[in-house]
Amino acid sequence: MPVVTMTVNGQRVSAEVEGRTLLVQFLREHLRLTGTHVGCDTSQCGCCTVHVNGQGMKSCTLLALACEGATITTIEGLAVDGKLHPMQEAFHEHHGLQCGYCTPGMIMSALDMVRRKGNDLDESTVREQLSGNLCRCTGYHNIVKAIQAGAAAMKRS
Amino acid sequence: MHDAAKSTHIGQPVRRKEDQRLVTGKGKYSDDYCVPGQAHAVFLRSPHAHAMIKSIDVKAALEVPGVIMVLTGADRLADGLKPLPHNPMSTHKAETPLENSDGTPPFTAPHYPLAHDRARYVGEAVAIVIAESVAAAKDGADAVEIDYEVLPAVTATLAAAAPDAPKVWDNAKSNVGLDAVVGDRAATDAAFKRAKHVVKFETWAQRVTGVTMEPRAAVGAYDRESGRYTVYAGSGGAVKLKQDIAAVLDVPADKVRVLMDDVGGNFGTRGEVYPEFAVLAWAARRAGRPVKWTSERQESFLSDYQGRDLAVSAELALDADGNFLAMRGSNVSNAGAHTVSYAPLKKGLGIMSSIYRMPAVFFRARVTLSNTMMTRPYRSAGRPEVMYVMERLIDIAAFECGFDRVELRRRNLLTEAELPYTNPFHMTYDNGDYHGAMDAALKLGDWAGFAQRRDEAKKRGRLRGIGLANYVDTSTGAPRERTDITVRADGTVEVVIGIVSQGQGHETAYAQLAGDWLGVPVESVQLITGDTDIVKVGGGAHGGRGMRMASLVIWNATREIIKKGTRIAARMLECDPSMLKFVGGRFEQDGSEKSVGLFEVTKAAQTLADLPEDLRGPLAATCDQVHHEASFPYGTHVCEVEVDPETGSVQIVNYAAVDDVGRAINPLLIHGQVHGGIAQGAGQALYEQCFYDAASGQLLSGSLMDYALPRADTLPFFKTEISEVPSNTHPLGIRPAGESGTTPALGVVINAVVDALSEFGVKHVEMPATPERIWRAIHGMAPPASPNNR
Structure with missing residues (x-):
């Protein structure tokens, strides 16, 4: 092999x-x-x-x-020495997950989105960029909020 | 009890305890279990909607490198496995009773975990291939030769119910398993005779499916020495799954242990035992090693329990002023190939008239079997379908008879003074402020400002429509629940309960309850739910019972702990128990500085030598309770859509929801539940359908490329508001919150779509309201040539 x-x-x-x-x-x-x-x-x-x-x-x-x-x-x-990455922290703070199964993929996609689109993400950009990630629990509402907040927090940190 | 239960954590948007592991990839879902020595399995499934299994030749498969064993339905038969113990008729006391009009019992047929003589739907498992790897098992499955004799099949709901339809079960009179009537025919017909207006509505609340993001997966294991089976399988609940698997294996329940940690979504899909779980346990015994199986998504579409599928023909009678006089019609529910659940029909029918004053009703209610995967309750058993029908009927009445949609609802909506109200289907609603919720939702959705937004959209070439829908939901899940709470000397409180979370956040919400009532931090409460060697009783998460039942048993158990703790503390402080009060986790002596903490007391309970028998050991209490009374969530949703007349595509642009939960334990979680619920309802209204081809019986929507789910760019931010009018049928005032989002969403979205098309005289658009359907409606064309799915 x-x-x-x-x-x-x-x-x-x-x-x-x-x-x-x-x-x-x-x-x-x-x-x-x-x-x-x-x-x-x-x-x-x-x-x-x-x-x-x-x-x-x-x-x-x-x-x-x-x-x-x-x-x-x-x-x-992502987490360093047990400290959550700002995007992980934002998903927690904004209740961006329920069952949590889609969450790792959502967070990894969110970080890729920040890489490509920057830290200042408006709602329609996040929604459009997220069309390759499905969630069945949250209706995306809090995921979008979390990504916007996480992206902004990454700029500050 | 309401006042006594006031506290510091309850009502707060406490961030979830479970998130830490889930956002770092440390969650443990069913496929994450890896049992030493495990083999891997794939299931062979019928490619035909209906066929005789004439023979299965496994010889070539056994020669495939890595294949260990192939087990078929004939092996299952020879080993004496029993059918899955479904109980299709829900028996909750608060529900509308349904019985066959001719007095015979409802039709049931044994559902064996591997079909041996006949496959009755595409995807029915007929054999399991066990191998060293999934890839080898797949290669083995390819080499199994099955000789099928294809039989006539029927998948569509009304076609299946027809007397001359191909029969799913030869021993049944027809495919109709239940044929009941409810209501007062004479009073209803009389009301229709004197009515000024009668409106009619025929529709099909189409078949959809749960699409939990985590596909089903399980590992079966067997210990030869103890004769015990262990099944690692995410599910709606652990205890019933254990009992059901034991029933199939024909062993006592204590010979089966079920384990689960994180579960990736449920929505009803995971609420019933599956054939695969029992087969894996048996296969592990036969193979002499653990056997693991993980469903692929295409397999989930074929073999996960599906939902809805209700064909309705309904009429509403009104007087000249718009007062509802009566309602009548027929509901036909498509249960699929096996008699798994008749609950959606029953639970929907019971609230068909919603929260409106309805003097008389008469309905015929049927369940038909068909050559499709089975249906069962899906995010509000049967209720979103009937709320959709009622709210469409009202809008059609307004449209055809010239009433204002809001005023017509307001005129007929029950007032607080009329509650409790027994509806004509014999269900009794608790209290509530239905008018308050509707007014709040109209305000939140800015109903008054709509005309301006419509005109503005018109300038952009868009058709904008608005709709509203009231709803009531029921909560008649399993009425018994139990908790065992232990205060540990290490400063933690252990709560054992039989309600597993599939994303609802119980670890946090239940910790808020126990934490508040025992005066300890939320962080120190540990929840144990998914191990049947620890959890002995419990009904799982369904039917709006999670918070309703958990709050009751946790309340009673914590009261008992405080009662016991008071007696121990009195001995420690050398005072009379009556001089102690429990405040903020401490037993304080009146009129002195003296006090002892809860954790000191539990230590004392384990060390003091002179305690009476009932106070020894750690401070602990059990509450095992039955609560039959239902509380009825209600509320109003308002939806606005924009339609592109060129393409017929539709976008939800505004969505407001007011939902009453009686009493909010954690508003953060409740809003989350409502958001997700709305998305599932909007998904059904606009996108989703399990599409069985009527000619071949094949499921054409067998992947996420064919089955359209709502995506982030197809939904807006939602405006959600929680109403709290404590329920007077629940000791803590709680109404469920998990199903509220979905229940009115089907109706409100379609009402908004039809309103957007009002200038074209469009009366209705069927679900899912696809661009094709909308475009045809705009152009006055017939709906798309139907493959007779209804």
């Missing part, structure tokens, strides 16, 4: 994988980083969003072998 090597949340990891292994399977099953979720088979829901070389990507549609040498950040890599 081929070997894949990548840096995940700052740690260099290497493993033998079947060629058909998806990045999300590698993260969840090989590394036991179960914060990245799978909500669909068709790249619609965004629960599996992680950062690959700094860009938001859906890890259910990437082969692990395609990420050879890549730097990956997952939801587990």
Whole structure:
């Protein structure tokens, strides 16, 4: 079996994988980083969003072998020494999650949104940019508020 | 009790305790369980809507590398597994009773966890392939040869109920499993005869599904030495799931342990035992190792319990002034292939007339079986459907007879003085300020300023419409709940309760209750819900029962703890118990500085040598209570939409909701529940449908590319307001909040869409109000050629 090597949340990891292994399977099953979720088979829901070389990507549609040498950040890599990232803090403060299953993907997408669109995000930008992430609990109301607040807080911190 | 229960945490928007783990990826959902030695399974499902299973050849599959075992319905039969113990008829005392008109019992048929002779819907599981990996199991499944003989099938609701429809069950007289009537036919017909106006409405509240973001997943395990099964499976509740799995396995309930931690959504979808959960437990015994299965999304669409699917034909009679005189009609609910639940029909019918004065009704109510996945309660069992019908009838009456929509509602809306009110379906509403909620919602939604916004939209080439809908919801879930509360010497309070959270935030809300009533910080309360070796009794989260039942048992148990604690504290302080009062977590002696804290008392309870038997051990109490009285959430929603006449596309641009919860424990969570509920209702109104092709019986909406969900860019910010008129049928005044968002949302969104199209004389648009349907309505064309789904 081929070997894949990548840096995940700052740690260099290497493993033998079947060629058909998806990045999300590698993260969840090989590394036991179960914060990245799978909500669909068709790249619609965004629960599996992680950062690959700094860009938001859906890890259910990437082969692990395609990420050879890549730097990956997952939801587990955001909080530093137990202190929540401002975007995580904003989701908590604004009740931007209920069941929490879509939340890791939402937060990773939100950070990618800030990277691309800046810290000053208006409602329609957030809503439009979030169309690749589905939530069934919140009606998106508090998620949008959380992302706006989190983006602003990142500017201050 | 209301005053005594006043406190510091209750009523506050306390931020959730569960968030810390969930925002850092440390939640534990069902697929996150990894049991040592586990094998992986996939289910083979029928590709036909109705077929005889003539033979299953597993030989080639067993030769696929990594495949361990294939189990079929014939193996299940040989091993003597029992049917899933569904009880399709809800029996809550507060509900409208429904019985077959001919006196026979409702039709039921055994639902076996793997079909052995016949598959009755696309997606019915017929075999399980167990392998070293999911990929190997899939390869094995591809190699299984099944010889089916395809039979005639029927999926559409009214077609299935027809006498000449292909029968789902050969031993039934027809597909109609329940055929009841409710009301007073003579009084209703007389009222219709003298009515000045009669309006008619025929509709289909289409089939939708829960789409919990976390797909179902489970691990079954079996310990040969103890003969015990363990099933790790996120669900609506742990205790009933344990009992149901034990019933299928035909073992005593204590031979099954069910475990769950975080559960990614429910909405009713997870409220009933699933065939797969029992099969995994059995497969683990047969394979001699744990067996894990995780549903893929396409599999969820096929095999998760679905919701709604009610065909209604209704008429409303009014006098010249617009007073409602009577209502009559027929409801047909599509239960799917197995007799899992008739509750949506029953629970909806009971409040068909909503919170309006309705002197007489007569309805025929039927459940039909069909070759589709089964339905069960979905975010307000049967209620959003009937509220939609009532609110559409009122708007149609206003449109056809020249009444003002608001005044027509106000004229017929029950006043506080008329409550409690027994409606003509025999359900008795508690108290409430229905007019107050409606006035507040009209204000919040700026009904008065609408004309100006409509004119402004017109200039931009948009058709703007506004609608309103009143509603009532019921809360007749499982009436028994239990809590075991223990004050621990380490400064924590443990609350064991049989209501599992699927996102509602119980860890926080219940901690607010116990924290307040025991005078301890919210952080020190620990909730235990998802392990049946600890939790012995409990009804799970459904039917608006979570806060309603939890508050009662937590209140009573904490009172008992304080009572016991007072006696111990009196010994410690060497005074009479009557001299002590419990304030802010301390037992204080009247007229002195002396006091002891709750945690000191629990330590003493474990160490003092001279305590009577009933005070020994940690300070703890149990409350196991039955509460049959329902409290009825109510309120009003106002919705505004804009339609693009060129394309027929519609956007919700304004949404205001006023919902009465009796008493708000955590407004942050309540607003969140309402937001999510509105989105699910708006989703049904505009986007969603489980689309079964009538000719083939195939589910065409089998992925998130085909089944349209609301997305962030299809919804606005909502204006939500909480009303608090304490319910007089609940000791703490509480009405449920979880279903309020959805219940009026179907009707209010469609009312707004139809209003936007009023200049074209459009009387109604069916759900989902797709651009095609709206565009056709604007152009005076017939609705899209129907594949006869209704």
